Amino acid sequence: MNEDPQILSTSSLSISVAQERGYAVVSVAGEIDAGTEQQFRDALTSVLARGVLRIVVDLAGVAFMASAGIGVLMGMRRVLAEEGGSLVLASPHGEVAQVLSMTGVDTVIPMAASAADAVARLDS
Amino acid sequence: MALDQAFNANTLHVLREAVLVEAAAAGMPDDRATEVMLAVHELAANAVRHGGGTGQARMRVVAGELHCQVSDAGPGSADGDARRGDAGTIRPWPLQPGHGLWLVRNAADHVSMASGLGGSEVTAVFTLPGFSGAAAGH
Numbered sequence: 340m341n342e343d344p345q346i347l348s349t350s351s352l353s354i355s356v357a358q359e360r361g362y363a364v365v366s367v368a369g370e371i372d373a374g375t376e377q378q379f380r381d382a383l384t385s386v387l388a389r390g391v392l393r394i395v396v397d398l399a400g401v402a403f404m405a406s407a408g409i410g411v412l413m414g415m416r417r418v419l420a421e422e423g424g425s426l427v428l429a430s431p432h433g434e435v436a437q438v439l440s441m442t443g444v445d446t447v448i449p450m451a452a453s454a455a456d457a458v459a460r461l462d463s
Numbered sequence: 464m465a466l467d468q469a470f471n472a473n474t475l476h477v478l479r480e481a482v483l484v485e486a487a488a489a490g491m492p493d494d495r496a497t498e499v500m501l502a503v504h505e506l507a508a509n510a511v512r513h514g515g516g517t518g519q520a521r522m523r524v525v526a527g528e529l530h531c532q533v534s535d536a537g538p539g540s541a542d543g544d545a546r547r548g549d550a551g552t553i554r555p556w557p558l559q560p561g562h563g564l565w566l567v568r569n570a571a572d573h574v575s576m577a578s579g580l581g582g583s584e585v586t587a588v589f590t591l592p593g594f595s596g597a598a599a600g601h
Contacts, residue, residue, distance in 0.1 A: 350476075373508045374472060403479070406505055406563040437497050442566060 351375060353400070354382045362393035362461055364429075364454055368400025371408030380411045392424030395457040399430035409442050416448050429457035466522040472511045478520055479504050482531070485522045489529050490591050498570040499531060502587050505563035506533035514582060527594025528572075534584040 514535025
Protein backbone atom coordinates (compact mmCIF):
# COMPACT_ATOMS: atom_id res chain seq x y z
CA MET A 340 0.00 0.00 0.00
CA ASN A 341 2.88 2.28 0.72
CA GLU A 342 4.65 0.91 -2.31
CA ASP A 343 4.14 3.32 -5.13
CA PRO A 344 5.36 1.61 -8.29
CA GLN A 345 5.63 5.00 -9.95
CA ILE A 346 8.20 6.03 -7.40
CA LEU A 347 10.22 2.87 -7.26
CA SER A 348 10.21 1.81 -10.89
CA THR A 349 13.32 3.27 -12.39
CA SER A 350 13.65 0.72 -15.11
CA SER A 351 12.50 -2.75 -15.92
CA LEU A 352 14.20 -6.07 -16.32
CA SER A 353 14.20 -8.28 -19.35
CA ILE A 354 13.39 -11.75 -18.13
CA SER A 355 13.08 -14.88 -20.20
CA VAL A 356 12.23 -18.32 -18.95
CA ALA A 357 13.33 -21.48 -20.72
CA GLN A 358 11.39 -24.36 -19.29
CA GLU A 359 13.00 -27.70 -19.91
CA ARG A 360 12.14 -31.15 -18.72
CA GLY A 361 12.44 -30.98 -14.94
CA TYR A 362 14.01 -27.56 -14.63
CA ALA A 363 13.83 -23.97 -15.81
CA VAL A 364 16.48 -21.41 -16.68
CA VAL A 365 15.43 -17.88 -15.81
CA SER A 366 17.62 -15.39 -17.68
CA VAL A 367 17.64 -11.86 -16.34
CA ALA A 368 19.01 -8.70 -17.91
CA GLY A 369 19.07 -5.27 -16.31
CA GLU A 370 19.58 -3.88 -12.83
CA ILE A 371 17.97 -5.61 -9.85
CA ASP A 372 17.19 -3.07 -7.17
CA ALA A 373 14.17 -1.83 -5.24
CA GLY A 374 12.60 -0.62 -8.49
CA THR A 375 12.74 -4.01 -10.21
CA GLU A 376 12.61 -6.33 -7.22
CA GLN A 377 8.91 -7.05 -7.64
CA GLN A 378 9.28 -7.95 -11.30
CA PHE A 379 12.15 -10.30 -10.45
CA ARG A 380 10.17 -11.93 -7.63
CA ASP A 381 7.06 -12.26 -9.77
CA ALA A 382 8.99 -14.01 -12.53
CA LEU A 383 10.44 -16.54 -10.12
CA THR A 384 7.12 -17.02 -8.35
CA SER A 385 5.39 -17.79 -11.63
CA VAL A 386 7.98 -20.47 -12.39
CA LEU A 387 7.38 -21.98 -8.95
CA ALA A 388 3.65 -21.79 -9.49
CA ARG A 389 4.07 -24.07 -12.50
CA GLY A 390 5.52 -26.67 -10.18
CA VAL A 391 9.11 -26.25 -11.34
CA LEU A 392 11.37 -26.72 -8.34
CA ARG A 393 14.78 -26.91 -10.02
CA ILE A 394 15.72 -23.44 -11.14
CA VAL A 395 18.77 -21.78 -12.64
CA VAL A 396 18.87 -17.99 -12.46
CA ASP A 397 21.21 -16.75 -15.18
CA LEU A 398 22.70 -13.41 -14.16
CA ALA A 399 24.86 -12.93 -17.26
CA GLY A 400 22.86 -9.85 -18.24
CA VAL A 401 22.75 -8.31 -14.78
CA ALA A 402 25.19 -5.46 -14.25
CA PHE A 403 24.01 -4.39 -10.80
CA MET A 404 22.27 -6.07 -7.89
CA ALA A 405 21.27 -4.30 -4.69
CA SER A 406 20.10 -5.84 -1.43
CA ALA A 407 16.59 -5.98 -2.87
CA GLY A 408 17.81 -8.63 -5.32
CA ILE A 409 19.70 -10.46 -2.59
CA GLY A 410 16.46 -10.64 -0.60
CA VAL A 411 14.60 -12.21 -3.52
CA LEU A 412 17.33 -14.79 -4.11
CA MET A 413 17.55 -15.74 -0.44
CA GLY A 414 13.77 -16.00 -0.25
CA MET A 415 13.78 -18.20 -3.31
CA ARG A 416 16.50 -20.38 -1.85
CA ARG A 417 14.49 -20.87 1.32
CA VAL A 418 11.28 -21.72 -0.47
CA LEU A 419 13.03 -24.20 -2.76
CA ALA A 420 14.87 -25.79 0.15
CA GLU A 421 11.57 -26.30 1.96
CA GLU A 422 10.00 -27.79 -1.14
CA GLY A 423 12.91 -30.09 -1.86
CA GLY A 424 13.97 -28.10 -4.89
CA SER A 425 17.25 -26.66 -6.05
CA LEU A 426 18.56 -23.23 -7.03
CA VAL A 427 21.82 -22.42 -8.82
CA LEU A 428 23.03 -19.03 -10.00
CA ALA A 429 24.79 -18.77 -13.34
CA SER A 430 27.33 -16.27 -14.61
CA PRO A 431 27.50 -13.69 -11.82
CA HIS A 432 30.18 -11.17 -12.76
CA GLY A 433 31.69 -7.84 -11.83
CA GLU A 434 29.80 -5.87 -9.21
CA VAL A 435 27.14 -8.59 -8.97
CA ALA A 436 29.73 -11.22 -8.10
CA GLN A 437 31.17 -8.84 -5.53
CA VAL A 438 27.88 -8.16 -3.78
CA LEU A 439 27.08 -11.89 -3.71
CA SER A 440 30.44 -12.54 -2.10
CA MET A 441 30.22 -9.60 0.28
CA THR A 442 26.83 -10.71 1.58
CA GLY A 443 27.84 -14.35 1.85
CA VAL A 444 25.18 -15.44 -0.63
CA ASP A 445 27.87 -17.28 -2.56
CA THR A 446 28.34 -19.59 0.41
CA VAL A 447 24.70 -20.67 0.59
CA ILE A 448 23.57 -20.66 -3.06
CA PRO A 449 25.67 -22.63 -5.54
CA MET A 450 27.15 -20.66 -8.43
CA ALA A 451 28.39 -21.69 -11.83
CA ALA A 452 30.27 -19.94 -14.58
CA SER A 453 27.67 -20.63 -17.25
CA ALA A 454 24.03 -21.63 -17.53
CA ALA A 455 25.03 -25.06 -18.80
CA ASP A 456 27.33 -25.59 -15.82
CA ALA A 457 24.58 -24.36 -13.51
CA VAL A 458 22.10 -26.88 -14.91
CA ALA A 459 24.65 -29.61 -14.27
CA ARG A 460 24.89 -28.48 -10.64
CA LEU A 461 21.15 -28.65 -9.94
CA ASP A 462 20.34 -31.30 -7.36
CA SER A 463 18.53 -34.19 -8.94
CA MET B 464 37.21 17.04 -4.18
CA ALA B 465 33.84 16.22 -2.79
CA LEU B 466 30.48 15.05 -3.94
CA ASP B 467 27.19 16.74 -3.17
CA GLN B 468 24.39 15.34 -5.25
CA ALA B 469 20.63 15.16 -5.04
CA PHE B 470 18.93 11.95 -6.12
CA ASN B 471 15.58 10.33 -6.60
CA ALA B 472 14.44 6.91 -7.79
CA ASN B 473 15.19 7.80 -11.38
CA THR B 474 18.73 8.99 -10.75
CA LEU B 475 20.09 6.26 -8.49
CA HIS B 476 22.17 4.88 -11.35
CA VAL B 477 23.66 8.34 -11.94
CA LEU B 478 24.49 8.56 -8.26
CA ARG B 479 26.14 5.15 -8.34
CA GLU B 480 28.43 6.19 -11.16
CA ALA B 481 29.33 9.41 -9.38
CA VAL B 482 30.06 7.55 -6.15
CA LEU B 483 32.36 5.10 -7.94
CA VAL B 484 34.28 7.98 -9.49
CA GLU B 485 34.51 9.84 -6.21
CA ALA B 486 35.61 6.79 -4.25
CA ALA B 487 38.32 6.03 -6.79
CA ALA B 488 39.45 9.66 -6.75
CA ALA B 489 39.70 9.48 -2.97
CA GLY B 490 42.09 6.57 -3.34
CA MET B 491 39.88 3.53 -2.86
CA PRO B 492 40.94 0.45 -4.78
CA ASP B 493 38.33 -0.88 -7.24
CA ASP B 494 36.88 -3.56 -4.97
CA ARG B 495 36.49 -1.18 -2.08
CA ALA B 496 35.07 1.53 -4.34
CA THR B 497 32.39 -0.93 -5.40
CA GLU B 498 31.53 -1.56 -1.75
CA VAL B 499 31.28 2.17 -1.14
CA MET B 500 28.99 2.44 -4.14
CA LEU B 501 26.80 -0.45 -2.95
CA ALA B 502 26.51 1.07 0.51
CA VAL B 503 25.58 4.50 -0.76
CA HIS B 504 23.07 2.93 -3.13
CA GLU B 505 21.38 1.12 -0.25
CA LEU B 506 21.19 4.27 1.84
CA ALA B 507 19.85 6.23 -1.11
CA ALA B 508 17.30 3.52 -1.95
CA ASN B 509 16.11 3.66 1.67
CA ALA B 510 15.81 7.42 1.42
CA VAL B 511 13.76 7.10 -1.74
CA ARG B 512 11.52 4.48 -0.20
CA HIS B 513 11.03 5.94 3.24
CA GLY B 514 12.25 9.47 3.04
CA GLY B 515 9.83 11.07 0.70
CA GLY B 516 11.28 10.00 -2.61
CA THR B 517 14.35 12.18 -2.75
CA GLY B 518 17.55 12.74 -0.86
CA GLN B 519 21.01 14.18 -0.89
CA ALA B 520 24.31 12.32 -0.98
CA ARG B 521 27.56 13.87 0.15
CA MET B 522 31.05 12.43 0.16
CA ARG B 523 34.19 13.95 1.55
CA VAL B 524 37.55 12.87 2.86
CA VAL B 525 38.16 13.56 6.53
CA ALA B 526 41.46 12.58 8.14
CA GLY B 527 42.09 9.49 6.08
CA GLU B 528 38.49 8.44 5.97
CA LEU B 529 35.88 8.67 3.27
CA HIS B 530 32.65 9.95 4.78
CA CYS B 531 29.50 9.17 2.82
CA GLN B 532 26.43 10.90 4.11
CA VAL B 533 22.93 10.31 2.80
CA SER B 534 20.11 12.45 4.07
CA ASP B 535 16.44 12.84 3.35
CA ALA B 536 13.79 15.22 4.48
CA GLY B 537 11.39 12.65 5.87
CA PRO B 538 8.57 11.81 6.33
CA GLY B 539 10.35 8.69 7.46
CA SER B 540 8.74 5.33 7.54
CA ALA B 541 5.84 6.20 9.79
CA ASP B 542 3.79 3.43 8.27
CA GLY B 543 6.63 0.98 8.47
CA ASP B 544 7.39 -1.62 5.92
CA ALA B 545 3.81 -2.59 5.41
CA ARG B 546 4.34 -5.14 2.68
CA ARG B 547 3.09 -8.59 3.40
CA GLY B 548 3.02 -11.71 1.35
CA ASP B 549 0.65 -11.22 -1.54
CA ALA B 550 -2.45 -13.33 -1.37
CA GLY B 551 -2.35 -15.85 -4.14
CA THR B 552 1.36 -16.52 -4.17
CA ILE B 553 2.53 -19.90 -3.05
CA ARG B 554 3.51 -18.58 0.34
CA PRO B 555 4.66 -15.29 1.78
CA TRP B 556 8.17 -14.42 0.82
CA PRO B 557 10.52 -13.93 3.70
CA LEU B 558 10.48 -10.23 4.28
CA GLN B 559 13.79 -8.86 5.37
CA PRO B 560 13.60 -5.09 5.34
CA GLY B 561 16.92 -4.90 7.18
CA HIS B 562 18.90 -6.25 4.26
CA GLY B 563 20.00 -2.91 2.95
CA LEU B 564 21.31 -1.54 6.20
CA TRP B 565 22.94 -4.82 7.00
CA LEU B 566 24.85 -4.55 3.76
CA VAL B 567 25.91 -1.01 4.62
CA ARG B 568 27.13 -2.07 8.06
CA ASN B 569 29.00 -4.93 6.49
CA ALA B 570 30.71 -2.73 3.93
CA ALA B 571 31.54 0.31 6.01
CA ASP B 572 34.04 0.64 8.84
CA HIS B 573 31.60 2.73 10.83
CA VAL B 574 27.99 3.82 10.44
CA SER B 575 26.17 6.51 12.33
CA MET B 576 22.56 7.57 12.09
CA ALA B 577 20.40 10.39 13.20
CA SER B 578 16.76 10.99 12.55
CA GLY B 579 14.12 13.37 13.66
CA LEU B 580 11.23 15.41 12.42
CA GLY B 581 13.40 16.96 9.76
CA GLY B 582 14.27 13.66 8.19
CA SER B 583 17.11 11.24 8.63
CA GLU B 584 20.80 11.23 8.00
CA VAL B 585 23.12 8.26 7.78
CA THR B 586 26.88 8.50 7.51
CA ALA B 587 28.95 5.53 6.42
CA VAL B 588 32.66 5.87 6.99
CA PHE B 589 35.30 3.99 5.01
CA THR B 590 38.94 4.05 6.03
CA LEU B 591 41.18 4.93 3.13
CA PRO B 592 44.06 2.59 2.35
CA GLY B 593 47.20 3.44 4.29
CA PHE B 594 45.38 5.15 7.13
CA SER B 595 44.36 2.16 9.22
CA GLY B 596 47.71 1.77 10.93
CA ALA B 597 48.20 -1.51 9.15
CA ALA B 598 50.18 -1.89 5.96
CA ALA B 599 48.38 -0.47 2.96
CA GLY B 600 46.81 -2.98 0.63
CA HIS B 601 45.55 -6.31 1.75
